[in-house]
Amino acid sequence: MRAATTLEVPVTQLDEILVAASPRGGRVAQCDARLPRCVLFRDYVVMPYDSTPPPGRAHAWSVAPELLATRRQISQWAGVSRVAVTNWQRRHPDFPQPKDDGGMERFSLSEVLAWLSARRVPAAQRRGGEPEGITYADRVRRAVRPGTSQDSTTPRHGGESEGTTDAGRVRRAVEPGTSRGSTTEEILTELFGPLGRRVRGSASAAVYLHLVTGLLFLRHSDPASWAGLRDDVHAASDRQSDPQRLIRRIGGRIEAARAAQGLPSSPGKARTSFAALGGPAAEDLGQIMRRCEDLPRTVFGDLLRHYELWDTHSGPPATTPRSLVELIMALFVRAGDQVHLHDPYARAGEMLLGAWKAAGSVTLSGSGADPDLCRLAEMGIRLSGGQARLTPGSPTPWREAPAALADLIVTNPPFNATSTRAPYDTWLFDPPPAHNDNYAWLQHVLASLAPGGKAGVVMPNRAAASDDDREQRLRQHMLDTGTVEFIVALPRQLFAPTRVAAMLWGLRAPGTRPGDDVLFLEVHGRGQVSGQQRILTTAEISTVVACLEQWRACPADLTGPTCVTYEGVSARAVPRTELAQHGYSLDPADHLAARTAPDRPASTPHRPIRMLEEQLWLAERADAKVQDISVDPGVTTVGDHPPGWSTVPLKELCDLQSGPSHQTARRLRDTERGLGLVAPRDLVDRRVRTDTTRRIHPEQTDGMSRFTLRENDILFVRTGTVGPLARVDAAQQGWLLGTNLMRLRAHDGVDPAYLLAVLSARAAQSWIARRAQSATAIPSISTSTLGSLRLPRPPLSEQQRIGAVLTDLDNQIIAHRALADAADRLRTDLADHLTTGLLTTTELR
Structure with a gap:
């Protein structure tokens, strides 16, 4: 082995680059202690590089071999367009000069970094999470990581051919810390x-x-x-x-x-x-x-969350959604609990991990039919600081020798799986039907509970109300023995790959004093949606837990003919005698169907038309304003314009801004109350609806200032159903522009109401539709394309008159729409009152 070369470089301005550290074929054995953060490899050392010449030298340490990059690579790393890089080169004489590399122009990466270090990223262009004062050089340093592909992110070494492998040794070396700053x-x-x-x-x-x-x-x-x-x-x-x-x-x-x-x-x-x-x-x-x-x-739980969103096309979900695990833990586990918790179908260990995080002192065990997932769960729980005894199991654990009884069982067994029934199988109640194993799992869980134990089992909806006689008898046995405490109907799309509806069954060990009632709960609020997956919010979880605790403390509060609704969660305790009358159905839909039924007719006046008085008055006022509209024939022909008018591209009338990327939007977390993130579905009748808008935490909006909305901004759907428009009013001031939308902000001298009017005219809509259809497989239009749309521009005074007329017509449409909606609600309310006997037709005459 040849002797290693030690480089002594003063450290002031630090740019991480690759510096030759030893003769080829040698190996760096050590590095000077004055070089912090250096990482050693064969042939090369990654170390801080000072662009200032060391004392006594006329030039700085040279890079050997030199790292080169194309304009496209620089633009990708810096997060700008390629045109911006070209403009930097053209407008700034001190921008690094390109080098001829086999007929292609490339730039020295160290020179580009030095030049970009003086250029801060404007506040309006900062990405989410980027701090104030970040430079384009900071972006490039973060983006350039060894190990990525040559064509997109890897700088090229000067003088090498594509087939040269020496530089690849450096690019592919694995050193810690290259991703500092990444979340x-x-x-x-x-x-x-x-x-x-x-x-x-x-x-x-x-x-x-x-x-x-x-x-x-x-x-x-x-x-x-x-x-x-x-x-x-x-x-x-x-x-x-x-x-x-x-x-x-x-x-x-x-x-x-x-x-x-x-x-x-x-x-x-x-x-x-x-x-x-x-x-x-x-x-x-x-x-x-x-x-x-x-x-x-401690990242294993987040790994599983990404995995469940990633693995959406390979059949039934392999893991339990994180928010469902959080609900189960909130219902069954308390901090400091010292119990034996078991999961007989442990999947990737998400239930056991959730229990460890919630309690910390529980004894964990589990089994599963997939040994690979069991091994995965062991490592994940151990990484998080817990310990669990996991054993490879069987798809039919009821046939195995009984394990130690558990104080608490939480599990998400496979839905509607099938297996054969063996004559030697033993069952707590009766043999389940052969067409699915749902009741085999339920009986196995109950048989595995220690006296006084409890269980939470995720089941498909069909298990609660199937027509099968054997399953109906099994539900009867479970109710008669008091093993069913509560049922929670969960929202659809909770499991990312499927829309299957599921319920959470709260069970008690056989022999526990039977309760007189079963508590039924349903989560039916808007909640939170990430991509195609519904997520249970913290508020929903807290409400379900509060309902259960309230019922346990005071059963009468939730017992009655109608249900109680809190924050998107309905609850009602149903006596066992009533359940028997419903064929022992455990489907909350059969017992909470009356959640919107009235219990008194007090809200309905003797003459129901009075409930529409406000909407009628608003509609009449809007009609009166429209009746005052009058127009005269213009002094022009089709294709011509009156004096003082001109035709200009849209970009001369307004600034155009596209919404954030899907990736950026997916990172935003929903909340019950917060800033609105406007989506295409919120654009109705050229207004922004507020009742359907997604809400996000305000603290997540760092770096999104360019997407902020102001009063009188015009919103435009740019992808999918291209063309719908809406005008932002004062109520949406400060909200954010959503994905698939474009924001148009009128220039001085342009009336926003006119801008909305001219873009909603047939000529503009027809042009937009044609251009959108010709763009890609999914109709879409870019800001540059839409900005080229040529539109008539009348004098400002005429713009304002046109805008006022069409605004009055829009207000009329909105008022009559509200009147129709109110009449529809009144009709529904009367149907509830009349068909339940709370009101009679004689009372209405």
Whole structure:
């Protein structure tokens, strides 16, 4: 081995670049202690680089080999358009000069970084989470990470050909800390994005999740082995060896780490599972390692959340939605509980993890039919600081020898699964029907409870009210023995891959004193939606818990012929005698159907038409204003304009701003009250509806100032059903522009009402429709295209008159729409009163 070269570089302005640190073929053995944060590799060292020449030298340390980048790469990393980079070069003489690299112009990355360091990102263009004062150089440093693909994010080394591998050794090296500044959410988004799809290949999403969790487990449980794995990845990149060999090494190291931590280990298990991965390149594996390097050990729950949103096309969901786990824990687990909690179908351990986080002192056990998921759960819970005894189980655990009884069971068994019935099966009540195992699971859970124990079991809706005689008898047995305490009907779309409706059954161990009633609850509010998945909000969870606690403390409060509704949750306790009259149905829909039925007719006047008086008056006033409208023939022909008019492109009338990306919008969390995030569905009758608008936390709006709405802004649907418009009024001041929308802000000298009018005219709408249809498979239109639409521009006084006339007509439409809606509500209320006997027709005459 040749002697290592030590570089002494004064550290002032720090730009991370690659500096040759030893002769080719050598290895850096150590680095000068005055060089902080340097990371050692074969042939190269990543170290802080000072662009200021050291004392006694006429020039700074040179970069060897020099890193070069194209205009496109610079624009991507800096988060600007390619035109912006071209403008920088044209307008600023001090912008770095391009270098000829085989016929293509490229720029020195170190020179570009130095130039961009003086250019701050304007406040209106900062991304969410970017601090004030961030420069374009900061963006580039964050974006340029070794291990990404050459064509999109990797700088090229001057003088090398595409086939040269020496530079690849540096690019693919795995060093810690390259993603400093990235949030956990950003890292997870990358892990479950294109990078994850490349590594996953044709393997199941669960195998990829196992890989990421295993790497995290190795990273936090065996740092020495993790460092060795870095060398393995470097060697694989250096030799361009078969990635499957690297995969096998990863599997072996994970198994060794499991054994060292006292977890069940099989030397070939992980290697066999990972063999199904799609032949990932060593570069991609290196990037995954870098991202795992910066994740905290408590991230397993967030991993599962991303996984459940990512794995939406591979059949039934493999995990329980996080918000449902939070509801179950809130209902069944208290901090400091010292109980034995068991999950007989543990999936990826999300229930056990939730229990550990909620209580901390519980004894956890679980089993599952999928041994890979059990192994995953063990590592995830151990990473979070807990311990669980997980054993590979069977799809039919009721046939196995009974395990130790549990004080609490929480589980989400497979919905409507089927299995054969064996003559030697024993059942707590009766044999369940063969067409599904729903009641096999329910009986198994009850039989596994210790005396006085409780259980929360997620079941499909059909289990609560099926017509099968055997299932009806089983429900009767459960009610007669007092094992059913409560049922919660959950909103649809809670499980990301499917719209299947589910319920949570709250059960008691047989022998517990039977209750006289069963509490039925239904979550039916708007809640929160992320993508296509419904999420239970904190308010909804708190309300369900409050209803249950109130009923346990004072049953009479929720017992009666009608239900009580709180904040989007309806509740009613139903006597067992009434349940028997309904065929022992446990479907909340059968017992909460009257949640909107009135209990008294006090709100209906003797003459119901009086309930419409305000809407009638508003409609009449709007009609009167419209009646005053008069128009005269213009002194022009079609295609011509009156004197003083002109035709101009839309961009000369207003500023155009597209809404945020889908990725940005998905990061925003919903809240019951907050700023409105306007969506296309909220644009009705050229106004913004406030009752359908999504609400987000105001503190999440950092970096989104350019999407803020003002009174009289015009909103335009730019994707999908292109063309609908709306005008923002004072009530929406400060709200945010949503995805798929465009904001038009009128220039001085342009009346916003006229802008709305001219864009809603047939000529403009026809032009917009044609251009949108010709753009892509999904109709859409860009700001530049819409900005080129040529429109008539009358003098401001005429604009204001046109705007006022059409505003009056819009107000008439809105007033009559409100009148029709009020009449429809009145009709529904009267139907409720009359058909329940609370009012009679004689009382109305």
